[in-house]
Amino acid sequence: MKFQQIDQFAAELKVDTRAAVYDGSKKGHEKRTKLLFDEFADPDALRRMAGDIKQHVIENLDTYLPAVEAKMKANGVQVHWAATAEAANEAVLKIMRARGATKMVKAKTMVSEETELAAFLEKHGIEALETDLGEFIVQIDGDHPSHIVKPIIHKNRREIARSFEREGLGDYNDDPQTITRRARNFLRHKYLAADVGLTGANFVSAESGRMVLVTNEGNSRFCLAATKCHIAMIGIEKIVPRDYDLALFLNLLARSGTAQEVTVYTEFISGPKSPAQPDGPEEMHVIFVDNGRTEVLASECRDILRCIRCGACLNVCPVYRQASGHAYRSVYPGPVGAVLSPLLMGDKFAQKADLPKASSLCGACNEVCPVNIPIPDLLLRLRNKAKEENVPSPGTPPMGAWALLASQPTVWRASLIGGKVMNYIPTKLIPVPALQAWANKRALPEWRGGEFRKWLKNRPKKTKP
Amino acid sequence: MLNAERAPVTGKRVQLMATCLCDAFYDDVAAATVEVLEHLGVEVVFPEGQTCCGQPAFNGGDWVASRKVVRHTVKTFAGDEPVVVPSGSCAAMMFHGAVLEFETEPDLAEVEALGRRTWELGDFLVNGLGVKTWPGKFPATIALHRACHTRGTNSIAAAVTLLKSIAGVNVVEFGEAEQCCGFGGTFSVSFPNISSAMGDLKLEHIRAVKPDILVSPDMSCMMHLTGLAAKEGQPIKAMHLAQVLRDALKAK
Numbered sequence: 001m002k003f004q005q006i007d008q009f010a011a012e013l014k015v016d017t018r019a020a021v022y023d024g025s026k027k028g029h030e031k032r033t034k035l036l037f038d039e040f041a042d043p044d045a046l047r048r049m050a051g052d053i054k055q056h057v058i059e060n061l062d063t064y065l066p067a068v069e070a071k072m073k074a075n076g077v078q079v080h081w082a083a084t085a086e087a088a089n090e091a092v093l094k095i096m097r098a099r100g101a102t103k104m105v106k107a108k109t110m111v112s113e114e115t116e117l118a119a120f121l122e123k124h125g126i127e128a129l130e131t132d133l134g135e136f137i138v139q140i141d142g143d144h145p146s147h148i149v150k151p152i153i154h155k156n157r158r159e160i161a162r163s164f165e166r167e168g169l170g171d172y173n174d175d176p177q178t179i180t181r182r183a184r185n186f187l188r189h190k191y192l193a194a195d196v197g198l199t200g201a202n203f204v205s206a207e208s209g210r211m212v213l214v215t216n217e218g219n220s221r222f223c224l225a226a227t228k229c230h231i232a233m234i235g236i237e238k239i240v241p242r243d244y245d246l247a248l249f250l251n252l253l254a255r256s257g258t259a260q261e262v263t264v265y266t267e268f269i270s271g272p273k274s275p276a277q278p279d280g281p282e283e284m285h286v287i288f289v290d291n292g293r294t295e296v297l298a299s300e301c302r303d304i305l306r307c308i309r310c311g312a313c314l315n316v317c318p319v320y321r322q323a324s325g326h327a328y329r330s331v332y333p334g335p336v337g338a339v340l341s342p343l344l345m346g347d348k349f350a351q352k353a354d355l356p357k358a359s360s361l362c363g364a365c366n367e368v369c370p371v372n373i374p375i376p377d378l379l380l381r382l383r384n385k386a387k388e389e390n391v392p393s394p395g396t397p398p399m400g401a402w403a404l405l406a407s408q409p410t411v412w413r414a415s416l417i418g419g420k421v422m423n424y425i426p427t428k429l430i431p432v433p434a435l436q437a438w439a440n441k442r443a444l445p446e447w448r449g450g451e452f453r454k455w456l457k458n459r460p461k462k463t464k465p
Numbered sequence: 466m467l468n469a470e471r472a473p474v475t476g477k478r479v480q481l482m483a484t485c486l487c488d489a490f491y492d493d494v495a496a497a498t499v500e501v502l503e504h505l506g507v508e509v510v511f512p513e514g515q516t517c518c519g520q521p522a523f524n525g526g527d528w529v530a531s532r533k534v535v536r537h538t539v540k541t542f543a544g545d546e547p548v549v550v551p552s553g554s555c556a557a558m559m560f561h562g563a564v565l566e567f568e569t570e571p572d573l574a575e576v577e578a579l580g581r582r583t584w585e586l587g588d589f590l591v592n593g594l595g596v597k598t599w600p601g602k603f604p605a606t607i608a609l610h611r612a613c614h615t616r617g618t619n620s621i622a623a624a625v626t627l628l629k630s631i632a633g634v635n636v637v638e639f640g641e642a643e644q645c646c647g648f649g650g651t652f653s654v655s656f657p658n659i660s661s662a663m664g665d666l667k668l669e670h671i672r673a674v675k676p677d678i679l680v681s682p683d684m685s686c687m688m689h690l691t692g693l694a695a696k697e698g699q700p701i702k703a704m705h706l707a708q709v710l711r712d713a714l715k716a717k
């Protein structure tokens with residue numbers, strides 16, 4: 001019997017990995033919920049407000065983007081536009097070559113995962129080092145992040161200790177503090193030697209052209225401390241209208257993502273260093289990346305562009321907890337990824353059309369989303385899109401015959417009675433794949449088709465009240 | 466969602482949408498629904514032509530097939546009485562799912578009209594009819610499974626209000642109540658491994674608080690959970706909210 005790829009992946013997942021993902025996401029969700037509801041009388045009102053603001057932004061990108069560009073230019077930032085992942089990577093390479101730069105330190109940025117920037121630069125002889133501890137571990141392991149906020153949620157500390165030993169960062173030691181100290185020692189020298197610091201941005205204010213970066217390790221700040229050139233790669237949907245809006249978004253992002261009142265480092269960056277500042281990058285570039293986003297904007301799933309990459313929907317998702325992030329074969333896993341990743345495939349949508357099926361449509365993702373994205377509705381739209389484009393879907397029962405049955409009451413009633421044979425035939429002899437998939441794990445209830453209708457008809461008539 | 470903008474209930478006549486699951490497997494749940502409504506003096510009309518709400522195809526992504534069934538349902542439930550359904554899931558299909566798949570169809574207004582008068586049973590009793598307490602007695606410790614399609618509706622609060630008002634009922638909380646049981650319609654057969662793993666976790670949480678009975682406003686979750694438990698040789702006792710209400714009356 002053929003099942004969905006993600007279900008197979010989950011079934012074959014190592015017990016350790018599943019436990020790590022399950023525990024990490026469950027704890028993240030519980031802490032988030034407690035913090036939000038302890039501190040705010042009505043966190044759902046905040047989520048709705050933030051959702052409305054981001055929806056307004058994405059529906060008015062045509063005015064916000066030029067406004068942001070003008071502000072940034074006035075602030076001394078060089079602004080670039082990249083329609084594709086390739087164009088974004090090329091833009092970075094061009095900036096580096098113009099400076100004769102060969103070493104980059106990178107803060108964590110999802111859009112650079114999308115464009116596979118580090119691998120691209122390595123190919124062109126440029127060292128691009130991840131400095132977020134999780135991303136650093138992923139990089140030395142040649143692995144992929146499995147969570148938007150916690151890239152190594154799938155690893156335990158013993159695996160990490162072995163990786164560090166292999167990379168010559170010290171003898172085997174799985175004490176988290178030792179691991180962190182060793183990474184820090186290694187990275188400090190790299191920050192000093194690097195030519196260029198690359199970051200993403202969590203938000204960009206259209207009012208001031210200011211970009212906001214949040215981290216917990218301070219690595220983005222280090223990336224910009226000793227380097228002379230700052231490149232920020234930013235998805236075009238990252239805009240908020242006013243500086244004032246950041247109060248709402250920073251409150252929601254830290255709580256939703258990592259269950260913190262505020263992240264340890266929150267940086268507001270307006271441009272390159274001013275003459276009055278003793279140090280900091282003297283050159284600053286912002287590359288606004290489209291990479292499929294305008295197509296998403298044109299689709300009926302545009303609401304997904306509100307996403308602020310907090311990972312709350314991954315943490316609460318029962319399917320993500322069982323399958324892990326790698327099951328989704330994408331930079332963006334979990335509920336948000338099940339919508340965004342197939343859409344970002346553009347005309348290769350079919351290759352990831354199975355992702356939206358990996359959901360019981362329970363709605364927990366929508367309930368926790370800080371920008372209130374109706375994720376289940378978007379998953380349903382994409383399922384319909386897959387059906388309209390005739391993408392095969394293993395294990396999904398065909399519905400045409402059922403619809404015919406369910407729109408003809410006489411046939412329906414006859415089948416209710418006829419279904420009773422199910423009670424007498426051993427289930428394994430009934431050649432219906434969906435039934436087999438059910439019965440393999442679950443007992444079937446007794447078929448009692450038509451009994452209710454019979455009861456209703458034959459019961460003693462009551463006098464009307 | 467349309468259920469937030471419903472007109473107040475007038476009159477004492479409702480149409481019963483029994484659901485395909487009750488039509489095929491759980492006849493006693495549908496019968497209990499009738500008896501509960503009649504106890505309140507409500508006349509229950511059962512449109513004979515009813516089949517299914519259309520949700521299986523909607524969730525499966527075949528909206529052409531689903532719309533065919535929804536159109537049949539709209540025709541079958543013509544009129545202006547409230548439509549009461551002993552399932553949060555089928556109710557949500559009518560006031561949310563169907564509206565989504567009809568958003569660019571010419572007959573959207575008719576679908577919306579049916580959505581506006583469709584009520585999940587507990588929601589109808591408490592928020593439609595204004596029932597706040599339930600008579601009779603039912604001595605049991607009950608774990609209430611929230612059923613995901615009641616998220617964002619008044620159904621679970623309504624079920625809790627009714628259950629807690631019954632003499633003898635003790636409602637126990639269990640861990641991770643916000644998590645799905647793993648049914649998910651076609652998901653249960655196309656993702657059987659993940660689906661059953663989710664169900665096992667739910668069962669674990671429920672068994673940990675040792676309820677006498679698991680109660681839900683939805684038989685689809687119950688079919689999945691009782692089916693899993695039975696297959697594993699550790700059956701659990703499950704009832705629909707309507708059955709508890711009906712049985713409480715009998716013990717009066």
